[in-house]
Amino acid sequence: MNMEKLFGTDGIRGIANTFPMTPEVVLNIGKATAHVFKEKNGKKRPKLVIGRDTRLSGCMIENALTSGILSVGADVFLVGHMPTPAIAHVTKSLNVDAGMVISASHNPAADNGIKIFSGDGYKLSDDVEEEIEKYILTEKVKTEQITGGFIGNAYSIDDAKGRYIEFAKASMKNLSIRGLKIVLDCANGAAYNTAPQVFRELGAEVIVLNDKPDGLNINLNCGALHPEIMQEVVKKEKADIGIALDGDADRVIVCDEKGNNVDGDHIIAICAMYLKEKGALTKNCVVTTIMTNKGFDIAMDTKNIRIVKTKVGDRYVIDEMRKKGYVLGGEQSGHIIFSNYTTTGDGIISALQLLGIMKEKGEKLSKLAECMKSLPQVLINVKVKEKKDIDTLEVKKHIRKTEEKLGEKGRVLVRYSGTENLCRVMIEGEYKKEIQKMANEIAQGIKREIGV
Incomplete structure (x- = not known):
């Protein structure tokens, strides 16, 4: 470092x-x-x-x-x-x-x-x-x-735990979510003793997974990065929704009643459209990052909702929201900010807002999630020994050619991780096989030049 x-x-x-x-x-x-x-x-x-x-x-x-x-x-x-x-x-x-x-x-x-x-x-x-x-x-x-x-x-x-539980419930105006069956994955992390209580106190039936931390099992094959087990349990238990938090519960990934993954982009899309219907989407705008799926842009366009894009990182989303007074923003990874309630990404409050919409509309999550269709996306992480300016690398020519080939029907994003020595190659397009090949070629080029 x-x-x-x-x-x-x-x-x-x-x-x-x-x-x-x-x-x-x-x-x-x-x-x-x-x-x-x-x-x-x-x-x-x-x-x-x-x-x-x-x-x-x-x-x-x-x-x-x-x-x-x-x-x-x-x-x-x-x-x-x-x-x-x-x-x-x-x-x-x-x-x-x-x-x-x-x-x-x-x-x-x-x-x-x-x-x-x-x-x-x-x-x-x-x-x-x-x-x-x-x-x-x-x-x-x-x-x-x-x-x-x-x-x-x-x-x-x-009493800190109790203060937060009451605060989270208040974001729902204590609306009952009785009748909803939830599978909740706490990732053996920080929310193991708060999240189950919040959902139960609002009336939901809660099946809890990974709420027994031992100091070493946090995020281990569970939580927002590994929602597979949660998805299986949702199907088996015929639950309405699966909610997976990460280790510190500032992000959330959910799945619908059929066990299909519903990522941060979809959650933001559902909430943006709901807030617009209610006349509560300030300046008719939502804040996302450059990693947001192109399918999100298409969905927002159909409802005439504006999008402002920032660098990757919830802090940049929050800065933009504060500057302009926007009420909704977030990332595909599940960091979602409802600035009427929170000053940072909050997995529990994000899940509650979604449950509130499901309850009010009386609709299944799979139906709500149809408001946006993700374009196929491939992401490859390349370990690098140094973070050289990508524009100075030989592989830049190949990136440009790929962009030209995709045109309006996709996009290429090559960027360094802010927290690790990784270069992330992300491509979106119509056909998974085609973009997988393109991403592999770019990743190989990066590996040759600056790979570990």
């Missing part, structure tokens, strides 16, 4: 116990974050919330982070296992300066990371991240003068 850049598109991330997710570096992350908020506060004692997902390494990182914060003379509120969006909510609810989430989201159990929210529940701006980074890497925060009563205190907050 680049020693000069810790923050990626979604906080700081790495393999736990290796740089930058070592106790020593995490201690400095705690110090730097508390120091920056102390300066912003006019030297007043800042308060920070810390929550985590279910990874084994979470405890080690939580202790190091807490030590760093306390040593600067700031207080910590510990809320234990909580979804990322719940930390965003609790940060606002407790009226503290910042919220910190220890999670590597959908990544394997060996990874971990730290995401930071400011007091308003939004992820930190780039300039605040850069300031924190500066204090971690170069100007180490001095704490020798913080002694006696100036050292921070740590408190356990017992």
Whole structure:
């Protein structure tokens, strides 16, 4: 990892116990974050919330982070296992300066990371991240003068879970979803003890999968990245919907009553059309990213709904929504933002909005999902040793030729991952076999030039 850049598109991330997710570096992350908020506060004692997902390494990182914060003379509120969006909510609810989430989201159990929210529940701006980074890497925060009563205190907050459950239910105006049968996959992650309760308290019959975290089974062949088991259970149990969260529950993938996958694009399409019907789609616009399927554009076009596209990453979607006051945005991966309720992607609230539409319209999810038809899509990840500007690579000529061949009936997108050393080759078109061949050729070209 680049020693000069810790923050990626979604906080700081790495393999736990290796740089930058070592106790020593995490201690400095705690110090730097508390120091920056102390300066912003006019030297007043800042308060920070810390929550985590279910990874084994979470405890080690939580202790190091807490030590760093306390040593600067700031207080910590510990809320234990909580979804990322719940930390965003609790940060606002407790009226503290910042919220910190220890999670590597959908990544394997060996990874971990730290995401930071400011007091308003939004992820930190780039300039605040850069300031924190500066204090971690170069100007180490001095704490020798913080002694006696100036050292921070740590408190356990017992009612944080209940606060979030009530908040999530309120997003539905406590509308009953009695009569709906749900299969819920908690990914052995942070929502294992909140999500089942939310859906049950609103009246649904809930069959819960993967709610027994052991520290190492988070995201393991389950959750939003592996919805196959959930899909099978939905068919077997004749459920109305399957809901799969990821490790920190900021994204959701669902399946219909027939077990067919309904991705983030379809969920956003259903919700956009519903909000438009209700006259509640602000500025008649929805925000998505460049990864959104071309079929989504076609569906929105039929309803005269405008689309604004951003770079990949829910933070860019949220920035655009905040700037212009849009109410709905999100990503194909299932990060969906309903800005009337949340400041970040929230898998539970997204699922609730969808259930509300199903209940109100009295329609099956398979019928609602017909509002959009995805174009066949192929995605290949190529491991790379360096992230050279794609325009300077020899393979760029081949990419251009492929684009010309596809014309209006498809598209090519080649981009680097924001969190890993990967180059992603994505092609959409009419025929799966044809685009698979095209994607393989481009991926081979990238591998030859900069592959591992």
